[in-house]
Amino acid sequence: MADLIEKDQEIALKNDGSPTKRFIRNESDRPNLESPLGRIPIIDLSYVESKDLDQRQVEDSKLKSASSFWGLFQVIGHGIPTSLMDEVRNVQRLFFKLPPKEKQNYTIADSKIYEFKEGYGSDPVLSDEQILDWNDKLYLNVHPEEGRKMDLWPQNPESFKEKMFEFNEKVMIIMDEIFKAVARSLGLDEFYFVNNGIKGLITWRFNYYPLCSKADLILGMKPHSDATSITIILQDDQVSGLEVFNDEFGWVKVPIRPDALVVILGDEIQIMTNGQYKNVLHKVVTNSEKERISLSMFVHSNLQNVLGPIDELIEDGKPKLYKTTTVKNYQDGVMANFANGKYSIDAIRV
Numbered sequence: 001m002a003d004l005i006e007k008d009q010e011i012a013l014k015n016d017g018s019p020t021k022r023f024i025r026n027e028s029d030r031p032n033l034e035s036p037l038g039r040i041p042i043i044d045l046s047y048v049e050s051k052d053l054d055q056r057q058v059e060d061s062k063l064k065s066a067s068s069f070w071g072l073f074q075v076i077g078h079g080i081p082t083s084l085m086d087e088v089r090n091v092q093r094l095f096f097k098l099p100p101k102e103k104q105n106y107t108i109a110d111s112k113i114y115e116f117k118e119g120y121g122s123d124p125v126l127s128d129e130q131i132l133d134w135n136d137k138l139y140l141n142v143h144p145e146e147g148r149k150m151d152l153w154p155q156n157p158e159s160f161k162e163k164m165f166e167f168n169e170k171v172m173i174i175m176d177e178i179f180k181a182v183a184r185s186l187g188l189d190e191f192y193f194v195n196n197g198i199k200g201l202i203t204w205r206f207n208y209y210p211l212c213s214k215a216d217l218i219l220g221m222k223p224h225s226d227a228t229s230i231t232i233i234l235q236d237d238q239v240s241g242l243e244v245f246n247d248e249f250g251w252v253k254v255p256i257r258p259d260a261l262v263v264i265l266g267d268e269i270q271i272m273t274n275g276q277y278k279n280v281l282h283k284v285v286t287n288s289e290k291e292r293i294s295l296s297m298f299v300h301s302n303l304q305n306v307l308g309p310i311d312e313l314i315e316d317g318k319p320k321l322y323k324t325t326t327v328k329n330y331q332d333g334v335m336a337n338f339a340n341g342k343y344s345i346d347a348i349r350v
């Protein structure tokens, strides 16, 4: 625990941007600051509004190839005004600019270190050997509403809650549209996921990556896949940093598009589709000039749900690639695996 608090302060105070040795990655893991820009597919959701079924079909097939080749896409035409997206970004920036002492009012001190921990702080540190990620975060339970711990929601800036509620209402609707499109693209009934508790638990992680004078030696976030069905990311509108791994292109940068939301497919989708759709491996690279923010909205199925390949999606002659478990069991080891740089999905491979 002492380590955790110490690290919070370490990050928050390191405005000179020089990392201590605990952040320095092994040589094989260091980022290439010149990664190429990826041609990440863009899905236009405006067919929902216009009810244009031809356009819907075109977008569904783009979504299908994006999901099997990349495991991510960007979404536009979602109907959220760019002005609201900018306000959310600004409110988030203002929160991270508060003095460390004030931010720590939103830290829970007594939860088990390796468990999911709401509030402000940094990720669990489980051993002295663990190489640390160069970020600070604020984690909040957002859905279901009765699971919100409102005392951890910042009171400063004053508009924080109001903006986040407004944004969340719109994002919840878009999530349904995305899950419907994913289901259609797989040949399932379009309500397959929506009616089966896919939006069981939604947590938001506000990320803050301070600038770093040794950006070539450290990572804002280590390579990982998300243990979610999908994650929707509101990226910084000016500073890039998110990179994804693709079998053909290697590590590529996700381009910045201020009006777009990034959709990352997580482990649940890879498991349920028996590997047809990918849980994209991703990481965050920092830079020496500008800090970066992002907001990751993690969607998990109901904890009681069974998690395994869906019968209709097991292609003829193909074996089941994953064992069937429950979402709860799957989630149990996730935080410790992440801290140790292990991939949770490996534990249920057949």
Ligand SMILES: O=C(O)CCC(=O)C(=O)O
Residues within 6 Å of the ligand: 205, 207, 221, 226, 233, 235, 241, 242, 282, 283, 284, 293, 294, 295, 296
């Ligand atoms: O900062 C980002 O763009 C991505 C963050 C991320 O991968 C995560 O929060 O799991």
Ligand SMILES: [Fe+2]
Residues within 6 Å of the ligand: 224, 225, 226, 231, 282, 296
């Ligand atoms: Fe992630």
